[in-house]
Amino acid sequence: MKFARDTWxxxxxxxxxxxxxxxxxFVGVFQPVMYLLLFAPLLKAALNAPTQAAAYxxxxxxxxxxxAIFGGLFQGFGLIAxxxxxxxxxxxxxxxxxxxxxLGRSLxxxxxxxxxxxxxxxxxxLFDLRVFIGYLLLAYLMLALxxxxxxxxxxxxxxKVKSEDAxxxxxxxxxxxxxxxxxxxxxLALAPGWLQGIANWNPFSWAVDGxxxxxxxxxxxxxxxxxxxxxAVLAVAGVVWAARQFARSVR
Amino acid sequence: MIExxxxxxxxxxxxxxETKTVDAVRGVNLDVAEGEIFGFLGxxxxxxxxxxxxxxxxxxxxxxxxxxxxxxxxxxxxxxRRRIGxxxxxxxxxxxxxxxxxxxxxxRLYGIGKAEAHRRAARALDAFQLSDYADRKCKTYSGGQxxxxxxALGIIHEPKIVFLDEPTTGLDPQSRAxxxxxIRRLRAEGMTVFITTHYLDEADALCDRIxxxxxxxxxxxxxxxxxxxxxxxxxVIVGLDAPATPRAAELLDTEAYxxxxxxxxxxxxxxxxxxxxxxxPQVLRRLDGAGLDLxxxxxxxxxxxxxxxxxxxxxxxxx
Ligand SMILES: Nc1ncnc2c1ncn2[C@@H]1O[C@H](COP(=O)(O)OP(=O)(O)O)[C@@H](O)[C@H]1O
Ligand SMILES: [Mg+2]
Numbered sequence: 001m002k003f004a005r006d007t008w009x010x011x012x013x014x015x016x017x018x019x020x021x022x023x024x025x026f027v028g029v030f031q032p033v034m035y036l037l038l039f040a041p042l043l044k045a046a047l048n049a050p051t052q053a054a055a056y057x058x059x060x061x062x063x064x065x066x067x068a069i070f071g072g073l074f075q076g077f078g079l080i081a082x083x084x085x086x087x088x089x090x091x092x093x094x095x096x097x098x099x100x101x102x103l104g105r106s107l108x109x110x111x112x113x114x115x116x117x118x119x120x121x122x123x124x125x126l127f128d129l130r131v132f133i134g135y136l137l138l139a140y141l142m143l144a145l146x147x148x149x150x151x152x153x154x155x156x157x158x159x160k161v162k163s164e165d166a167x168x169x170x171x172x173x174x175x176x177x178x179x180x181x182x183x184x185x186x187x188l189a190l191a192p193g194w195l196q197g198i199a200n201w202n203p204f205s206w207a208v209d210g211x212x213x214x215x216x217x218x219x220x221x222x223x224x225x226x227x228x229x230x231x232a233v234l235a236v237a238g239v240v241w242a243a244r245q246f247a248r249s250v251r
Numbered sequence: 252m253i254e255x256x257x258x259x260x261x262x263x264x265x266x267x268x269e270t271k272t273v274d275a276v277r278g279v280n281l282d283v284a285e286g287e288i289f290g291f292l293g294x295x296x297x298x299x300x301x302x303x304x305x306x307x308x309x310x311x312x313x314x315x316x317x318x319x320x321x322x323x324x325x326x327x328x329x330x331x332r333r334r335i336g337x338x339x340x341x342x343x344x345x346x347x348x349x350x351x352x353x354x355x356x357x358x359r360l361y362g363i364g365k366a367e368a369h370r371r372a373a374r375a376l377d378a379f380q381l382s383d384y385a386d387r388k389c390k391t392y393s394g395g396q397x398x399x400x401x402x403a404l405g406i407i408h409e410p411k412i413v414f415l416d417e418p419t420t421g422l423d424p425q426s427r428a429x430x431x432x433x434i435r436r437l438r439a440e441g442m443t444v445f446i447t448t449h450y451l452d453e454a455d456a457l458c459d460r461i462x463x464x465x466x467x468x469x470x471x472x473x474x475x476x477x478x479x480x481x482x483x484x485x486x487v488i489v490g491l492d493a494p495a496t497p498r499a500a501e502l503l504d505t506e507a508y509x510x511x512x513x514x515x516x517x518x519x520x521x522x523x524x525x526x527x528x529x530x531x532p533q534v535l536r537r538l539d540g541a542g543l544d545l546x547x548x549x550x551x552x553x554x555x556x557x558x559x560x561x562x563x564x565x566x567x568x569x570x
Contacts, residue, residue, distance in 0.1 A: 006360070013348075017347055017348070020347060086339050086342050086343035086344075087344075089339055091360065092309055093307050093309060094408075095329055095333055095361065096360040
């Protein structure tokens with residue numbers, strides 16, 4: 001009860017501050033829309049897709065997972081600013097739940113990601129993308145879990161390194177192979193065997209496959225529940241680890 | 252109200268390849284009474300902030316124990332958190348939030364309900380004369396206004412004890428005087444106030460009792476008056492022309508109230524006495540009687556800096 005209340009308080013505050021800065025929303029939507037309009041048309045030819053809608057069925061899931069990963073991974077920067085302003089230390093002298101300090105923030109990131117995802121999905125509908133609503137919600141669940149994990153990890157790492165200068169290269173180094181080995185931009189089905197072998201070790205590759213299956217209306221595909229399970233386990237682990245950093249972090 | 256025994260903390264820091272251990276706090280014993288303004292005086296790096304952060308449950312001590320407002324620091328940090336307020340040295344407000352938002356949120360983090368949190372925020376804004384800017388973003392505040400918001404945050408849940416880490420550092424003289432009034436007001440409301448400072452005058456004028464800290468250790472503790480009384484007594488400085496000095500020294504050296512006498516190189520004397528106020532008229536009479544002209548006479552009362560000097564061998568002003 002106290003925990004839920006604490007989480008809500010932190011979430012509310014963070015969300016309010018986010019809304020106060022509409023530039024963010026613009027940037028967060030503008031970029032993916034550019035991908036949708038300027039990159040996706042190339043795909044129809046590259047993927048040998050019969051129609052533009054078929055190309056979108058492959059590309060949009062990848063784009064959404066990409067947003068979830070990056071949206072989360074770079075949240076740590078905001079936390080370092082809060083750390084420097086003394087806001088975290090001020091929270092930590094109160095009896096507020098440490099897990100709530102993390103979860104309130106990560107939930108804000110999840111909500112803003114889902115908002116982005118909805119806008120992009122709606123746009124894709126204009127290009128004749130069609131997805132069954134139930135499957136779409138499952139796909140959003142996957143996205144939410146990804147954002148929860150990446151933002152929690154980003155917060156945890158931020159509390160450990162305590163400086164933007166260390167966080168930026170670290171996150172970029174992690175993000176790049178994760179991105180390349182997940183088949184986000186192009187399906188890994190096109191990749192040579194050895195590359196697929198490595199990609200099997202990348203949890204996001206499972207997530208992308210799962211979301212693509214959902215967009216294709218293929219609920220019976222094992223990748224759906226496998227992806228969800230892998231990401232859910234990782235999200236819980238990430239949250240537990242990051243909350244521990246909140247409990248013992250120093251300035 | 253606060254009792255600590257052997258509180259210790261070391262930090263390991265890495266400089267290149269080497270790891271260095273800094274013993275920031277090495278066994279601090281303190282007894283702070285209810286309702287007093289207790290001052291922690293010491294130069295930068297003395298370990299004041301580290302001690303405070305341990306007492307505020309922000310970092311775990313390496314050793315020792317403490318009881319704070321009746322709660323055991325090691326066994327029940329959650330209860331300690333409920334009973335204390337803490338205002339950090341470097342600030343704690345968010346640029347994009349308003350003072351009211353910060354106060355309401357902070358109160359709610361202590362478990363206070365929404366309506367009550369708003370009432371308390373309004374009351375605090377009023378008490379700290381912040382009502383006019385309550386709904387402006389914190390980044391628009393002056394240093395003094397911002398510091399007042401931070402103190403208001405520290406006491407929004409009406410704690411028994413509030414820790415203020417260097418509450419006046421960086422403030423202009425007027426804001427500083429204002430802050431002293433605020434701190435005295437907290438005491439008047441029955442709160443125990445624990446402040447750290449590296450200003451001698453602040454420790455002297457504001458604090459009921461002080462502990463002087465240096466290199467992680469408390470080197471002296473008492474009321475400012477007690478501490479000053481403990482050392483040397485007072486000094487009467489007599490300004491004389493060089494030729495007259497030896498004769499005056501001869502005359503005054505035999506006086507009973509002069510504990511010790513030193514000659515100043517360019518002429519003049521330093522007389523160590525117990526009480527300057529009664530010594531001065533006698534010195535004047537003696538010299539006048541002997542027909543010696545004196546250029547000046549001044550009384551030097553020991554300051555907390557003299558206390559610091561005797562205890563550590565350094566002046567706080569220089570460190
Ligand atoms: N987190 C930390 N890591 C490493 N060293 C620290 C840390 N915090 C404080 N110190 C060191 O401990 C000593 C005491 O610091 P501090 O308590 O901040 O002193 P003060 O508040 O009296 O200026 C200093 O030498 C400081 O460099
Ligand atoms: Mg300090």
